[in-house]
Amino acid sequence: MILGKKQATIRKNLNTTLINNRKKYRTAVQLITGHCGLNKYLHKMRKAPSSLCPKCDYEEESVAHFLGQCPAYSQIRGNHFNGYYLSVNDIFDNTHISSIVT
Secondary structure (H helix, E strand, O other): OOOOOOHHHHHHHHHHHHHOHHHHHHHHHHHHHOOOOOHHHHHHOOOOOOOOOOOOOOOOOOOOHHHHOOHHHHHHHHHHHHOOOOOOOHHHHHOOOOHHOO
């Protein structure tokens, strides 16, 4: 699981805030577990030819890379999370789960 250090708070927010929105709830669970439509997981399932990120072609396209490290998304990340390069723990610890899946 990919959660920050505040796992209980994240789970509580997930189950109270997103429980009534099935699509956002599903997206949040997929990001937390890493079982989502990113190439790292798709490649394991033999649904993608490579695990590399299609935007930067530099690292595996994992949740941590997509949310916190990919240079192609740095401007969006800076606007949304107030930081250009973040660890996934920083993102989950400092951002409400509903803001991550918006």
